[in-house]
Amino acid sequence: MIPRLRPVLGPSEFLAAMRSRPVADFETRFAELMGQAHALAFPYGRTGLLLLLEALGLKNNEIICPAYSCVVVAHAIVLSGNRPVFIDSEADGFNMDLEAAAKAVEIGAKALIATSIHGYPVDLDKLDWMRKRWPDLIIIQDCAHSFSAQWQGRPVQQAGQAAFFGLNVSKLMTSIFGGVVTTDDSSLADRLRELRDQRLKPASFKAWQRRAYLTASATALHPRMFGFVHKFMKLGLIDRFTEYYDEASIDMPDDYLSVMSPIEAAVGLVQCDRYPSIIAHRRHIASVYDKALASLPGLRRPPLAEGATYAHYVCCVAEPNELIQEMARDGIELGRLIDYCIPDMPAYQSYVPLSSEFTRTRALNSQVINLPLHLSEQEALYVVERLHCHMRAKCS
Numbered sequence: 001m002i003p004r005l006r007p008v009l010g011p012s013e014f015l016a017a018m019r020s021r022p023v024a025d026f027e028t029r030f031a032e033l034m035g036q037a038h039a040l041a042f043p044y045g046r047t048g049l050l051l052l053l054e055a056l057g058l059k060n061n062e063i064i065c066p067a068y069s070c071v072v073v074a075h076a077i078v079l080s081g082n083r084p085v086f087i088d089s090e091a092d093g094f095n096m097d098l099e100a101a102a103k104a105v106e107i108g109a110k111a112l113i114a115t116s117i118h119g120y121p122v123d124l125d126k127l128d129w130m131r132k133r134w135p136d137l138i139i140i141q142d143c144a145h146s147f148s149a150q151w152q153g154r155p156v157q158q159a160g161q162a163a164f165f166g167l168n169v170s171k172l173m174t175s176i177f178g179g180v181v182t183t184d185d186s187s188l189a190d191r192l193r194e195l196r197d198q199r200l201k202p203a204s205f206k207a208w209q210r211r212a213y214l215t216a217s218a219t220a221l222h223p224r225m226f227g228f229v230h231k232f233m234k235l236g237l238i239d240r241f242t243e244y245y246d247e248a249s250i251d252m253p254d255d256y257l258s259v260m261s262p263i264e265a266a267v268g269l270v271q272c273d274r275y276p277s278i279i280a281h282r283r284h285i286a287s288v289y290d291k292a293l294a295s296l297p298g299l300r301r302p303p304l305a306e307g308a309t310y311a312h313y314v315c316c317v318a319e320p321n322e323l324i325q326e327m328a329r330d331g332i333e334l335g336r337l338i339d340y341c342i343p344d345m346p347a348y349q350s351y352v353p354l355s356s357e358f359t360r361t362r363a364l365n366s367q368v369i370n371l372p373l374h375l376s377e378q379e380a381l382y383v384v385e386r387l388h389c390h391m392r393a394k395c396s
């Protein structure tokens with residue numbers, strides 16, 4: 001069975017994981033790859049954001065973030081002692097509505113997390129306008145889906161005080177777990193490094209646990225194994241490994257304050273070399289989908305954006321769950337990214353003014369499906385063929 005996502009790993013990553021490399025080497029290489037002066041590694045992207053907010057001196061402030069995003073971003077904002085201000089999605093895409101964000105700045109928000117969700121670059125012209133209008137506004141780029149996505153030729157990670165990245169096995173490139181913060185501001189980098197040295201604990205015990213995780217996820221997500229794994233998933237037997245949030249609580253993983261391990265740095269270094277080819281392949285498969293799905297009624301394709309990294313290829317359909325079940329019977333797993341609206345979660349009720357509206361986010365939540373991008377062109381055309389037949393109700 002074809003899993004909805006699969007990291008691109010070769011023998012060199014497994015060899016690298018048997019040795020280790022200094023985390024500082026990975027940081028230097030990652031900064032170079034992103035065209036930034038500094039990169040600092042963390043155990044998770046969210047830990048990087050948490051300490052970044054502190055290093056920026058943000059406390060008891062309102063911080064703008066998308067309602068349609070990964071919930072861990074909001075968690076980091078709350079745990080840093082700030083308040084999230086959730087903004088609905090734009091009318092014709094997946095990113096946050098920047099006009100609505102500007103209104104929130106007008107009434108006092110101090111910082112803004114700009115997310116190029118699914119890899120579609122955030123509108124940097126609008127962000128430039130906001131920065132001119134409010135020179136003290138702090139802009140942080142959430143690049144978990146957009147390692148070097150470009151808005152009209154400008155890499156999104158460079159357009160703000162700092163950017164953060166997530167590197168778990170579901171991301172564009174991986175260091176097993178891990179996260180990075182990049183910035184061109186040397187004094188901010190110094191403050192963040194100091195905070196990290198104070199707050200994060202060593203992680204020597206991580207080595208074998210991380211190696212085991214890498215092997216387990218590569219095995220489980222292999223198409224020849226994934227059929228079994230999918231059966232276990234349906235029975236709820238591996239929820240413990242796949243569920244990363246709880247609707248009712250704001251918390252972090254147990255090891256969120258332990259440093260990135262040298263094993264992870266070693267894998268991350270290999271993935272930095274592989275990154276250009278990973279992105280080229282995803283762009284190619286996205287263009288295959290785009291052409292082949294153009295004539296399919298009832299399915300809205302994502303906006304085709306130049307410079308997008310295609311972390312996910314996300315379409316909208318009226319009945320996603322039905323389609324997911326039908327496609328699973330054909331051996332294809334589809335994803336549901338993102339099927340929750342953060343401000344609707346019980347844990348966030350007290351952070352949301354009664355007047356807020358998240359109509360566009362909720363519409364996305366109920367309609368999105370994402371198609372696998374790790375495939376060969378031939379496999380992608382098989383996915384397309386099955387989509388055509390189910391959606392036209394012509395399957396034999």
Ligand SMILES: *Cc1c(COP(=O)(O)O)cnc(C)c1O
Nearest residue numbers: 044045046070144166167178179
């Ligand atoms: C994965 C992700 C993050 C954070 O990643 P972790 O490393 O899991 O903390 C942040 N933002 C978005 C949009 C993500 O998908």
